[in-house]
Amino acid sequence: MKITIDGVEAEVEPGTTILNAARGIGGELVPPAMCYYSKLKGSGGKCRTCLVKVTKGSEKDPRPMPKLVASCQTPCQDGMEIQSVSSPEVVEARKGVVEFLLINHPLDCPICDQAGECHLQDLSYEHGKARSRYEEERRTFDMIDIGDKIKLHMNRCILCYRCVMLAEQLTETREHGVLYRGDRSEISTFIEKAIDNEFSGNVIDVCPVGALTDRTFRFKSRVWFVKPLYAHRDCPTCVGKTTIWLHGQEVYRVTARKDKYGEVEEFICNTCRYDKKSPSDWTIEGPAQISRHSVMSATQYKEGIKVEAPKTIGYGNISPR
């Protein structure tokens, strides 16, 4: 099937979503995605950052779609024409969504462990406005510990439901995951009870923001001062392929490897994540590829807030998408 996104033609398999088609093309026109996660069934559709405009439905039915659509949920049709960044309407709508996501966000990046690898930070640099018009009080929650390894900082949560789906899909039972509704929704502590299996730590990796963080890494270092290396070990439980984050000769934390959209390539077990904190546990392969558009490369942005980029980017291989 042939489709066109922002004037760029592409050939896609039937059933491909617009988002994945755009990812196939790459570059500026790829819509940002905060909730869709290709490895999690049923994810997407919620954050609305990936909105695009369909100006031509298909060859058969060329009518445009009446509203902007979530590109992560909308399958391509033959002959479909789509506008992403080329549509002012889309750009405006995305700005709106970013503003919404930020109004209740604590903006506590200076003390947040996720800073530097946070998708919300990236999103607001790329698609947001410089100033918020929000003058009201922000909603707040108490922090809670989900087990002894994970901290839930609900204030920062954007309710993408990724962690809920991960929990659900790892345990193969149905859990709610979210308590209450509207902007009072909370990720419930059931996760602690529901996932008593070896893979619970992956909720940290799928969380796009700093709502779920690794308590064993908490406040140890800013991520840009630790050096990510690809490493592997012979693990009886998982693939054993990880990224280890070194500070001097110490392993500060272990995460799964992520692709260029920040998605985990293969989920790892808790033993690899929490208990293998010595370089001798690992066979090091080399520097990790950090190819995401990241706050660490803020100077690369043409537009957006002018900030002084950290002068001491500690390692190489940072390239904008």
Next chain:
Amino acid sequence: MAGKLLLEHINVPGIRTFDVYRAKGGYRAVDKAFKTMAPDEIMEEVKKSGLRGRGGAGFPTGMKWSFLDRSKPEKPRYLVCNADESEPGTFKDRYLMEFIPHVLIEGLILSSFALGSNNTFIYIRGEYKWIIDILETAVGEAKAKGYLGKNILGTGFDCQIHVQTGAGAYICGEETALLESLEGKRGNPRIKPPFPAFFGLYGCPTVVNNVETLAAVVPIINMGGDEYAKIGVGKSTGTKLISACGHINKPGVYEIDLGLPVDEFLNSDEYCGGVRTGHRFKAIIPGGSSVPIIPGDLFLKTLEGNDRLMTYESLSEGGFVSGSMLGSGGFIVMDETTCIVRNLWSLSRFYHHESCGQCSPCREGTGWLEKILHRLEHGHGHMHDIDLLVEIAKKIEGNTICPLGDAAAWPVASAIRHFREEFEYHAKFPNKVSGRFAHVDDYKRELNAIAL
């Protein structure tokens, strides 16, 4: 009163019971259909009748039924009756179910037969506690008389009706959230497509219809679709229950022929009996809280000067600029003592409270709207808040998973469009707006002029 189809016998003592309902001609439609009609013929009659969904959106019922996926005979098909009725201003389904429950049961039996649903559900909001008992009693009676259960009237068709209660969430009235809730899950609307006609309850083909829609199948079968279609104007056929409330002399539930002039509905003694005596008509929300508010003058006559009728088309004439919608028939009248800002704040509070929180624009936007309106109403607003409200509403509208986002945005956009001066007054004279109604006379708008 002429033209009553659903509420014809509402005042007969004991009409709530099977025997009295039967004596008044009840279950005639089931007798007729089961003895003389095939399921497809019932659907044909419904199509011919032009019946449109009474739950709010007004989608043609016959067409909805024909979309039901019948290609997988191994899968059960379900009919679900939406009795979640939680839209502020709407209380017509309650009236029907409370006082004449058998008309709904009869409609459900007919519709289940037409659609091939052996297990039919009534999803009713938890707050209607006493009605749950009424419905269950009615289902029990119908079953005892052989109208439900196995092999109904010897046709070989089995049907059970299950009454399931919700736990008090407006969002569970949205059809896919309703299905989730019915399955025992959190009531989050599903992302569509797939539509319930293909992937509904437990993943099976499902039709969801409003209480009144399903009840209306009874007169349609009794009189025939063609006869039914003669009532009304154009594409608005049949009768409609309107729950009239607010500043009128005779609030209540009325069954009207669609096409009734709005002036007659509002002012005649047969219906609302006019705006509260001694007061002037200021504004109206004619179809439940989600539809745009319009000033009284624009309600009675369109911008072109045409008299408005109680039809889907006429009430929406003028679109979002000067029209509104028939919606679910929640008719909320406001006289000049109403503060529009306060009214809007109250509605926004509702939507903020009821948003399921799945998608960012609605979750965050509804709360934001509510907070700004709270400030404005309590004397802490600014002029720039007014445009901000409009902006936020625009950013929500159309960008959400389900129409609750639109429902939260439309009242804001319309209230500010038509009553901007009241909002400005609140921003300009913060110390005058602290009392509840004290300020209204200060900014009385010219009630008879046509506004834009």
